[in-house]
Amino acid sequence: MSKKYVYLFTESDASMRNLLGGKGANLGEMLKLGLPVPEGFTVSTEACTRFYEDGKQISKEIQAEILKALSVLEKRSGKKFGDINNPLLLSVRSGARASMPGMMDTILNLGLNDKTAEGLAKLTNNPRFAYDSYRRFIMMFGEVVMGVDMAHFDEIFDARKEEKGVADDAGLNADDMIYISNAFLKKYKEVKGEPFPQDPVEQLLAAVAAVFRSWDNPRAHTYRRLNNIPYDWGTAVNVQIMVFGNMGDDSGSGVAFSRNPATGENEFFGEYLFNAQGEDVVAGIRTPHQIAELEKDNKEVYDEFKDIAHKLEKHYKDMQDLEFTIERGKLYILQTRAGKRTAQAAIKIAVDLVKESLLTEKEALLSLDPRQLDHLLHPTFNAKVLAKETPIGSGLAASPGAAYGRIALSAEEAQKLVDKTGEPVILVRIETSPEDIEGMHVAAGILTARGGMTSHAAVVARGMGKCCVAGADGVVINEEAGTVLINGKKFKTGDYLSLNGTTGNIYAGKIETEEPTVSGEFAVVMGWADKYRALEVRTNADNPHDAAVAKGFGAAGIGLCRTEHMFFESDRIKSVREMIVAKTVEDREKALAKLLPIQRQDFVEIYKVMDGLPVTIRFLDPPLHEFLPHTEAEIRDLAKDLKMPYEELNETVEALREINPMLGHRGVRLSLTYPEIAVMQTRAVIEAAIEVTKKGIKVKPEIMIPLVGEVRELTYVKDYVVKTADKLIKDAGVKLDYSVGTMIEIPRATLLADEIAREAEFFSFGTNDLTQMTFGFSRDDAAKFLGDYYNKQIFTLDPFAHIDQKGVGKLMEVAVRLGKEARPDIHLGICGEHGGDPMSVEFCHKIGLDYVSCSPFRVPIARLAAAQANIKNPRK
Secondary structure (H helix, E strand, C coil): CCCCCEEEHHHCCHHHHHHHHHHHHHHHHHHHCCCCCCCEEEECHHHHHHHHHCCCCCCHHHHHHHHHHHHHHHHHHCCECCCCCCECCEEEEEEECCCCCCCCCEEEEECCCHHHHHHHHHHHCCHHHHHHHHHHHHHHHHHHHCCCCHHHHHHHHHHHHHHHCCCCHHHCCHHHHHHHHHHHHHHHHHHHCCCCCCCHHHHHHHHHHHHHHHCCCHHHHHHHHHHCCCHHHCEEEEEEECCCCCCCCCCEEEEEECCCCCCCCCCCEEEEEECCCHHHHHCCCCCCEECHHHHHHCHHHHHHHHHHHHHHHHHHCCCEEEEEEEECCEEEEEEEEECCCCHHHHHHHHHHHHHCCCCCHHHHHHCCCHHHHHHHCCCEECHHHHHCCCCCEECEEEECCEEEEEEECCHHHHHHHHHHHCCCEEEEECCCCHHHHHHHHHCCEEEECCCCCCCHHHHHHHHHCCEEEECCCCEEEECCCCEEEECCEEEECCCEEEEECCCCEEEECCCCEECCCCCHHHHHHHHHHHHHCCCEEEEECCCHHHHHHHHHCCCCCEEEEEHHHHHCCCCCHHHHHHHHHCCCHHHHHHHHHHHHHHHHHHHHHHHHHHCCCCEEEECCCCCHHHHCCCCHHHHHHHHHHHCCCHHHHHHHHHHHCCCCHHHCCCCHHHHHHCHHHHHHHHHHHHHHHHHHHHCCCCCCEEEEECCCCCHHHHHHHHHHHHHHHHHHHHHHCCCCCCEEEEEECCHHHHHCHHHHHCCCCEEEECHHHHHHHHHCCCCCCCHHHHHHHHHCCCCCCCCCCCCCCCCHHHHHHHHHHHHHHHCCCCEEEECCHHHHCHHHHHHHHHHCCCEEEECHHHHHHHHHHHHHHHHHCCCC
16 A cells, blocks of 8 residues: 555544644644634645655655645535636645744745636625735745745835835735736746746645745754754645635734733733735734734624634643634634743743643643743843833833843844854844844844734744844834934944843843842742652852852752862962963972962852752863963063063963863873872862861762773872872861762763773763764864754754764763663763753653753753653653
8 A cells, every 4th residue: 555645634633743744733633623724635744755855856646646635625615726717725834743933934825827816806806805815926936936036026015005105015905916916927927037837736736845845944954953853854734725814804814822922821812914814914014903802893703713712722731822814704723733932931831731730740841841941041131220221112022031232133144243242132123034043043132123922023032032022113224224213213233222022112222131030930840840850950060159049940969060160260360370380399289279278268168058969079171271371462471470481481381282182181181290280179179078067067079080081090090089088087087978980071981981980989971072072073163064064964953962862872871881880879960061951861861860960040941851851751
């Protein structure tokens, strides 16, 4: 039996999501629920895979299935595809298994041509509607399928509006639409060198192919990479009978949510436009009406729609995002999906759905995206500072939070400004489109002159956790001149703006922000996470402030304290440099003696903050040259400061310079050459622990030797550590437990983990270095070429952001197995930035680590990800 590639909606249901994509599966499910859904069919994700296997061609057998399904739609609708008197018109939309709003392509009103447009005008007695639909189809098909720049069509359309003195398309009449359609056809022929396609079947097959191709477009690649969506999933294509919101004032289109996607409040929320198609609402072409106004305009339709929204929310047990069309007073549902929401809303909705007995605690935890929690943990404006500021403008509060930054008027400009200045950027656009995805990603905030709460800018910003103010009609942008007018006040590219996405207010200049706090429903969710997780979550913190922040976010200890970060501070860098340039052990020890009390006090303060929680302290790791200046002027200044000849210092600097410092004289190798460094650091760690122990504060320091690749390296340095520590503890007469372990960050160490485990009481995987050494990529330079890997589908994910489970992960699994064989009670963790990545946390749970450690603001993310991992794969 041959494989089936095309499924009628009536053959589909929600269980077929992987095969038919979320949209197709949900359309079939809604039909089974008896909801008013226009009929159609889905060309499956397997057909997409076949399309690429066949050289981006739709095979004859799939074409035949499409035409067979089309004939069923003709019979059921009583209309004929391509018929002049009663034409069947179609929409063609993408639909991957994971929602990717705006990233792929859509074509509406397909089946129109010169003759069917004329027939539709006669059939409906509404030529304006018919030719409005035709001009829309020419634009969409021309751009999406045939690659005609939309600017060609916009220029014609805008010129006609200006000529007629109208602000938007609603002010144009039938004659205008006929004129525009003809002008579009002429422009198409001029650009393409051939007439606009008139065969509806040719149009349909070309549109399906175009949607499949859009899976491979740059913005889809970017979105998938940012949202961890595999390339090999592919997209389905949904072909659906058109219903029309642009047939007059009794028709309309809109988007609505069963709950408020910005706040999570249990209130019906959305927007609509009369005499418009759905693209008008989401593209922000006209500023829409709030859904509550529909109750006044058509209470019967409003009540029916609200009932459907609530029914779907209960059915799917989640907040729903619905697209709808009203055609001559009759309601149709075109799509339902789990609604994109802000982090604040996601937390509230999860807690409320448990209270309403729609979800269990475990189900609620699984409904959350751990990465979204990061959005809750970013700055807001200081209330007192904000009270002194006067807004210069306002728009819709499309995505909450606060941001300031330099103005950028395009996605490319945003990227360049960030790269050049390293400062935050505010992306200012008339309206955003999917092509702006990379600029939106790097921007701190987004401001648009047009669009509503369900516009592209609003939906994408909420999903990204970006502050967004949309539909600010006092904003006038001149991209060519590089200027923005906000209610008459002029700004230029690079000037500062501040946005309050919670209120919609816009401010001139740079308003300082403050850190958020965790409380309320967030604390409830974190309590659930801690209840169900098996992994411990620690933090990477090098100072008392970061340690306190992390502890406030629920960190169960410090998994990585990088002692070298302490050395760069102004009150100690001179002593560090004295130690580096010392010619004898005695001189080096004198310099280290100056550092000892400073580093000891650092540890005292950290121990006090952590108050009995474990603290893992990594000994000096970077190459010594990093602490020295490199320009002639800086070297001369330092020589003067150290009272030594410039030539002598310069010679030392040159001697320490390495061709490949990441593989050079660093980590354990420093302590092998200069064991006095390890002795000083051991004294600082243990003396601080003794001091706080005497004050009644519990502490268990964990001393971590970095970059070990050979057990004898660890044995040598550990001997200095243990002798120094044991003597200090004995002399102090206190009871103090400590442990000595190592970072596993060299591939050789993973393969010899059984040998190393005989000396190491714990392993902490340093996956940043382990990744670069396994791949042979410099983590500082890889970004320069990894883009090519993504574009050519060699990689779909960044190995420095997500553990490479096939390669690096396999080495980790080997190390875990060997380490436990040699030392069954060995403690296992991870301290690279992967420790805050949900995919990586799940992998760490799977291979049997005891803890993950990450930066302070990612601790809640790791806690939730750890809970989800244990719910999916419970530990015995």
